[in-house]
Every structure is written in structure tokens, then in C-alpha cells.
Amino acid sequence: MKKFIVIAILSVLGGAAFAQEDPDTLTVKIGNKVIIIKSGENEEVVIQTDENDSTEQVDINEDDFEFSNKKRKSEANWSGLEVGVNTFVNSSYQPDFPNAQFLEIDPSKSWNWNLNFMDGKLDIIRGYVGITSGLGLNVTNFSFRNNYIYNYSPNQITAEMDTLADYSKNKLRMTYITVPLLLEFTTNREDDDNFYFNAGIVGGVKLISKLKRETDTDGYQRKFSEKGDYGVNAFKADAIVRVGYGSWGVYASYNLLPTFDKDLIDQANQVSFGLSYQF
Secondary structure, X not given: OHHHHHXXXXXXXXXOEEEOOOOOEEEEXXXXXXXXXXXXXXOEEEEEEOOOOOEEEEOOOHHHOOOOOOOOOOOOOOOEEEEEEEEEEOOOOOOOOOOOHHHOOOXXXXXXXXXXXXXXXXXEEOOOEEEEEEEEEEEEEEEOOOOEEEEEOOOOEEEEEOOOOOEEEEEEEEEEEEXXXXXXXXXXXXXXXXXXXXXXXXXXXXXXXXXXXXXXXXXXXXXXXXXXXXXXOOEEEEEEXXXXXXXEEEEEEEEOOOOEOOOOOOOOEEEEEEEEEEO
């Protein structure tokens, strides 16, 4: 590579005569000077003059040139797997719903996971600051306490407590396709030993909402699973903060849009937090 660089420079200067007997050695004569370029393990350039047979050795390194064939990396921090828990908060950011107590869900059983499978980064400042976007799939589960039976009609959302059965599984699940728009800061352009911080909005479009219940009463197992609208908002807009080091990180998000139609039930916004692993 270095040999070709030197040849190109000499060719531009003109008046150069070339000779090459050894495949690892190139001899170039310009006027009264002879330049011998040796490649291989011990690369060197020797300049000889015909007048006093003096020589000068010059070492060439890639760092001597202002350009490099190595691309500057600017990695986005989005693609990966995230697992966390959910809860609801009211318009005052409290987890209390006196008029709809079934929304006081069980966070220990209300899991969310995100499979972020595509990302890209628009570089702003030399790979350290940029705009990150991509695609992902979000699955969110809300597990109801106290055997509440979720009821939906076009006019309202209610729930009644089932006193005859004890449900091992009683949840509402939503699946979204997601697109992030994040401002990202990193301490290293490459993935290794990289501390990153990004924040912004993750928009989502609902694909499926599904209600699922399971109970085992008097030795009989009963299951209910049905897809439907269930008064769930078709969109979500999560304000999110994500921070991490290397492949591991944490995240926290707040859905700026109510999870359910506010005309059918009190305002309830989803709050989530969890762990992430970058691919």
C-alpha cells in the first residue's frame, strides 16, 4: 500500500524512471537521485545520490499520512433486548385509582419486553453526539389483582371481582411496533468500553390487544384468551431515558398518551423501567 502511495506521488512529479527486479524492491531514478523502496516485513526507503554516493534512510508509517482507510465508527445504542416491569399512574402521577381499583395492577407480574431489531445513528459531533432511530417490537402485560374481571363496552370500561374463582393468570397484553427518536451521547465511538446516554420519544402503533385468564378451580382448569379492542389507545408515545456501559444498560419510560380511551375510564398512563442488553 505504501509503495503505491509513493509511486503515485512520484508519478505526479514526473520525470521518474522505474525498475523492479525483486518483487519486494522498487527502484526509481529521478535526475541524479536513486530512490529504493523496499516492502515486506522491513519496509524502508533509501535515497542515493550519484554525486557522492550518499544515502539517507526514511521510515514510512501510516500515521505519517493524514488519511486512513479505516472508517470512523458511530454506533447507535438501540438494537437489543429489554426486559422490565410496568405500572399505571393517574393524572397526578400517583398509582391510585379510587374509581377504578382494578387499574392498581400487580407490578411484579406486569412485565414488558422490547426486541429492538434495527437501528441507525445520524452523527452530529464526531460520533460522540448523534440522533438515533430504528425499529422495535414491544410487548406489554398488565396483571390484575384480586380476581378482577375486565369488562369492555363501547360506552365504558369496568371490572367486577370474581369471588368464585382464583385466577393464576389474569392479564391484558398489548403488542406494538415501535420507532425511537433519541438524542444520544457516547464516550467512545466503538461499542467496547462505551458509556452511553440517550433520551427522547419512542412512538408505538398497536398491533394486537389480548385478554387472557387462567384458573384451576375444583380440579378443573379453565382458560380464556381473546383478542379485541378493549378500549386500548391505538398509539403510544413513551418519553424514555436510557443509560448504560458496554452491552448492558437500564431504562425508564413514561407514556405521554393515556393507555385507555379517556372517555371510557379515568386517565391511566403507563410507567416502565428495566434492564437492557445491546446486540
